[in-house]
Amino acid sequence: MGIHLTAKDNETVPVLDFGSQYAMLIARRLREAQVYSQVVPHDISAGQLRRINPKGLVLSGGPGNVYAENAPQCDPAIFELGIPILGICYGLQVACSTFNGTVHPSKDREYGRRNLRIRSHDELFHGLDEEMTVWMSHGDRIEVLPEGFETLASTDTCPHAAVKDEQGLFWGLQFHPEVTHTPAGNNILHNFLYRICRCKGEWEMSSFIGNSIEKIKREVSSDSRVVLGLSGGVDSSVAAVLLHRAIGKRLHCIYVDNGVMRANETVEVEKKFREHLHINLRVIDASGKFLDNLQGVTDPEEKRKIIGRTFIDVFKDAAEDIENAKYLAQGTLYPDVIESAGISTGPASVIKTHHNVGGLPAELGFDLIEPFRFLFKDEVRKVGEALGVPHEVVWRHPFPGPGLSVRILGEVTRERLRVLREADRILLDELVASGYYDHVGQAFAVLLPLRSVGVMGDERTYDHVIAIRVVETEDFMTADWARLPGDLLAAISNRIINCVQGVNRVVYDISSKPPATIEWE
Numbered sequence: 001m002g003i004h005l006t007a008k009d010n011e012t013v014p015v016l017d018f019g020s021q022y023a024m025l026i027a028r029r030l031r032e033a034q035v036y037s038q039v040v041p042h043d044i045s046a047g048q049l050r051r052i053n054p055k056g057l058v059l060s061g062g063p064g065n066v067y068a069e070n071a072p073q074c075d076p077a078i079f080e081l082g083i084p085i086l087g088i089c090y091g092l093q094v095a096c097s098t099f100n101g102t103v104h105p106s107k108d109r110e111y112g113r114r115n116l117r118i119r120s121h122d123e124l125f126h127g128l129d130e131e132m133t134v135w136m137s138h139g140d141r142i143e144v145l146p147e148g149f150e151t152l153a154s155t156d157t158c159p160h161a162a163v164k165d166e167q168g169l170f171w172g173l174q175f176h177p178e179v180t181h182t183p184a185g186n187n188i189l190h191n192f193l194y195r196i197c198r199c200k201g202e203w204e205m206s207s208f209i210g211n212s213i214e215k216i217k218r219e220v221s222s223d224s225r226v227v228l229g230l231s232g233g234v235d236s237s238v239a240a241v242l243l244h245r246a247i248g249k250r251l252h253c254i255y256v257d258n259g260v261m262r263a264n265e266t267v268e269v270e271k272k273f274r275e276h277l278h279i280n281l282r283v284i285d286a287s288g289k290f291l292d293n294l295q296g297v298t299d300p301e302e303k304r305k306i307i308g309r310t311f312i313d314v315f316k317d318a319a320e321d322i323e324n325a326k327y328l329a330q331g332t333l334y335p336d337v338i339e340s341a342g343i344s345t346g347p348a349s350v351i352k353t354h355h356n357v358g359g360l361p362a363e364l365g366f367d368l369i370e371p372f373r374f375l376f377k378d379e380v381r382k383v384g385e386a387l388g389v390p391h392e393v394v395w396r397h398p399f400p401g402p403g404l405s406v407r408i409l410g411e412v413t414r415e416r417l418r419v420l421r422e423a424d425r426i427l428l429d430e431l432v433a434s435g436y437y438d439h440v441g442q443a444f445a446v447l448l449p450l451r452s453v454g455v456m457g458d459e460r461t462y463d464h465v466i467a468i469r470v471v472e473t474e475d476f477m478t479a480d481w482a483r484l485p486g487d488l489l490a491a492i493s494n495r496i497i498n499c500v501q502g503v504n505r506v507v508y509d510i511s512s513k514p515p516a517t518i519e520w521e
Contacts, residue, residue: 011035011202012054013193018042018062018072018090021514025477026058026088026178028376029186034201035193038374046077056084056197059091061176065105065140066090066097073098084196085170089138092163092172099146099165106157110136113181114155122152122164123195124171128184134161135181138174171196179478205382209242212371216246220327226369227319228329229311230255230281231401232269235331237393238384239371243329244279245387252280252325254318256311259287260294260403260417263425272393286314294405294412298449300521303412307402319366328366332373333380377476397442398476406521410449415502416464420447422500423466430492431470440482441473445496446509446520454504463504466496470508471518479513 013030017023017039030037035055042062049057057078064071072090076098079085087095093103116134118125134155142160145151152171153162161174171192177185193199220226226243230236230253243251253273257266266283273281293306319325372380377398384394404420405412424445431437446467454461468489473479493506509516 011199012052013037013056013058013197013199014044014049014052014054015039015058015060016042016044016074016078016091018060018074018094019064020061020088020090022176022178022477023060024376025475026060026189028475028477029178029189030058030193031203031376031379032186033190033193033199034203035197035199036203042072042074044075046075046081049078050081054081054083055199056086056192057081058192059085059087059094061089061091061137064090066093066103067140079170082169084168084192086192087170087172088178089174089176092174093140093142095170095172096142096146096149096163099149101142101146101149102144103140104143106139106141110138110141110155110157112136114158114161114175116153116155116161116175118153118162120150120152122171124152124162124164124188124191126191126195128187132184133182134175134177134185135179136175141174180474180480181478205379206386208375208379209383209386212242213246216243216369216371220247220250220369223324224250224326225322225324226251226327226329227315227322227325227366228253229315230269230273231331231399232265232272232393232396233331233399234377234384234394234396235333235372235380237273237331237396238380238387238389239329239331240273240279241277241387241389242371242383243369244277249280251329252282252322254315255281255283256314256318257283257285257287258290258307258311258403260290260307260405260412262399262404263421272390276390282318284314284318286310289314291412291414296411298410300406303405303521304402307405326367327369329369329371331380332370333375333377378474395438397437397444400519406519407444408447409520410447416447419464419500419502420445420466423447423496423503426495426499427468427492430488430495434488436482436484436488441471441476441479442518443468443470443482445469452505456504461504463502465505465507466500466503467520468492468506468508469518469520471513473513473518476518477513479518481508481510481512 013035015023015026015037023039027037027039074094097103113133114136116132118130141158145160148166149163151160151163155161158174164171176182177188228240230240240253255269270283273279290310293310297303381394400406408416408420427445431443446469448465448467450465451462452465470482470484471479472482496506497503
């Protein structure tokens with residue numbers, strides 16, 4: 001069983017996923033505009049879409065070439081549904097190819113910001129300037145438009161950067177309006193939803209809570225128990241409170257100390273959930289088992305797999321002690337799913353595996369409850385605030401399932417964990433004290449797999465290097481490095497070098513996502 005958010009019958013704009021890492025981001029932007037959106041497989045049939053009764057459709061980008069053998073295609077009948085369709089990047093090329101246009105490789109790949117000139121002020125560009133900055137990311141382009149299509153905008157190297165068909169049911173963009181690098185992107189999507197699809201804006205997070213609680217009550221039998229793996233992070237914590245609201249003491253949370261948690265993590269989680277939220281919680285210290293299994297391992301994917309397998313073993317043993325435990329709840333989010341290529345039949349590339357996406361239900365024999373599988377981090381935080389979850393839990397920065405093991409580049413040892421824990425604690429302390437913690441999306445320290453020469457007390461040192469990663473982000477699908485004040489960075493560096501034995505150098509990561517990811521591994 002998968003308990004998840006369901007589409008609203010009267011106002012939905014699905015996103016057909018052709019493998020874009022931004023497909024989820026498109027859905028998020030539409031929800032921000034108060035129109036419900038959910039990503040669906042690119043090959044969904046027109047009949048299936050008709051049953052959803054959508055107000056419009058969006059065709060996402062993707063990594064493929066429409067002219068390649070076995071290139072992802074959509075059901076041509078979707079263009080006969082009589083609803084507005086917006087194609088983005090690959091989605092534009094799919095539509096043009098379907099209607100006998102010509103798509104060829106570009107002479108020069110367009111990647112990055114470009115100046116867009118609007119040639120025809122269609123409803124899609126209502127209220128926007130004649131020229132604007134847009135974000136391009138493509139290697140192919142439209143050479144010849146299909147019959148009945150017209151060009152709306154172009155760049156110096158892309159003659160058909162925005163198009164529409166004469167019937168007024170298809171619009172296409174070669175650039176990406178969903179990313180923050182296209183400043184007017186939200187305006188374009190808003191125009192599509194409200195001026196073209198004629199949406200009313202009925203999607204609200206408040207309706208999600210009531211609907212989810214009622215659905216959980218209906219689908220979890222009264223004599224059954226639900227087990228939840230609690231990490232103390234935002235996702236699992238808010239999921240625990242939501243489930244507790246629905247089924248009370250029939251929820252059993254299990255917190256596994258895997259030995260790669262942050263400083264004082266276990267004590268703080270235990271206190272919050274037992275004393276303040278009054279939720280059933282069992283704490284298991286399996287740190288020795290995890291660290292023994294990680295010994296000598298340096299590959300990040302192998303670390304994830306080891307921690308996932310070990311977690312299953314420990315969790316399964318603990319869950320067997322719970323009578324009538326038939327359901328497993330997880331705080332899986334939409335970005336987890338897309339980065340693990342989790343949309344069924346989707347052609348997305350796997351960026352990294354997530355230990356809580358797939359595998360666990362089959363291994364443990366439980367039915368699965370994932371109330372946030374189709375939500376983004378900011379939406380979960382809104383749910384948490386509405387449920388009265390403490391501020392420090394709701395606004396806690398994301399922490400990966402494999403913990404500090406993927407913030408230690410190279411082998412995970414107890415000594416290297418000590419170094420990273422102390423450095424990370426200092427970073428977070430300084431950000432909280434300065435007031436910056438709540439104003440950045442994520443911040444953490446990384447232990448690099450190298451040593452550097454230094455001078456301390458007139459003596460030569462050859463010690464560890466700590467990298468500091470602090471990013472600003474709205475969606476965690478794209479991010480930019482935080483421009484922290486120099487004095488604050490200096491204070492963080494000085495404290496780490498002076499207080500963490502074995503560190504003589506601190507560096508600051510100034511790369512954005514994309515092309516980098518937020519985490520280093």
